[in-house]
Amino acid sequence: DAGVIQSPRHEVTExxxxxxxxxxxxxxxxxxxxxxxxxxxxxxxxxxxxxxxxIDDSGMPEDRFxxxxxxxxxxxxxxxxxxxxxxxxxxxxxxxxxGPDTQYFGPGTRLTVL
Amino acid sequence: AQSVSQHNHHVILSEAAxxxxxxxxxxxxxxxxxxxxxxxxxxxxxxxxxxxGDPLVKGIKGFEAEFIKSxxxxxxRKPSVQWSDTxxxxxxxxxxxxxxxxxxxxxxxxxxx
Numbered sequence: 001d002a003g004v005i006q007s008p009r010h011e012v013t014e015x016x017x018x019x020x021x022x023x024x025x026x027x028x029x030x031x032x033x034x035x036x037x038x039x040x041x042x043x044x045x046x047x048x049x050x051x052x053x054x055i056d057d058s059g060m061p062e063d064r065f066x067x068x069x070x071x072x073x074x075x076x077x078x079x080x081x082x083x084x085x086x087x088x089x090x091x092x093x094x095x096x097x098x099g100p101d102t103q104y105f106g107p108g109t110r111l112t113v114l
Numbered sequence: 115a116q117s118v119s120q121h122n123h124h125v126i127l128s129e130a131a132x133x134x135x136x137x138x139x140x141x142x143x144x145x146x147x148x149x150x151x152x153x154x155x156x157x158x159x160x161x162x163x164x165x166x167g168d169p170l171v172k173g174i175k176g177f178e179a180e181f182i183k184s185x186x187x188x189x190x191r192k193p194s195v196q197w198s199d200t201x202x203x204x205x206x207x208x209x210x211x212x213x214x215x216x217x218x219x220x221x222x223x224x225x226x227x
């Protein structure tokens with residue numbers, strides 16, 4: 001299995017630019033999670049989807065952040081416009097069917113906003 | 115709402131020392147509990163999990179955790195740590211049958227050779 005795939009692995013951009021992070025979950029998994037990890041705030045859940053439907057987006061920091069899951073094999077997290085305080089590692093994770101289950105994390109995207 | 119507390123933020127041990135990392139959760143109903151590990155520069159991966167049954171759970175690399183319902187705790191233990199155990203450890207809780215998992219703030223473990 002390829003595991004959870006994220007792209008890009010590193011992104012450096014300037015303040016005000018649009019950033020799009022991509023995630024491909026493990027085939028057959030029906031839940032997908034976006035997390036942000038920083039030294040100051042630790043690991044934060046931003047949003048999660050079940051069967052492509054957003055279930056809980058209470059962790060999305062503000063309107064500049066948006067996430068979509070157009071199909072079972074692809075999700076995006078978009079930041080527009082980006083700000084330096086958005087600099088962090090963004091992880092995508094997926095898990096299988098049913099109720100609680102192990103989450104499998106992708107390698108993360110390290111975002112730096114200058 | 116569920117929450118998780120990890121009281122030790124940074125732990126430094128010598129090789130062969132015993133390890134115990136504390137984890138307490140707040141939720142009165144049925145819970146599922148996890149420990150994840152993040153090695154330097156890597157993503158999180160599952161160390162062990164408890165859903166039901168024997169409250170003493172054994173995971174990979176010699177780690178184990180004990181679920182004590184009366185204390186709302188799920189502490190992680192290892193009798194003898196190695197330098198390769200240097201990592202950040204996250205406790206996590208899930209409840210109510212939903213997929214959402216709440217992570218603790220993490221404990222950084224540094225093992226000195």
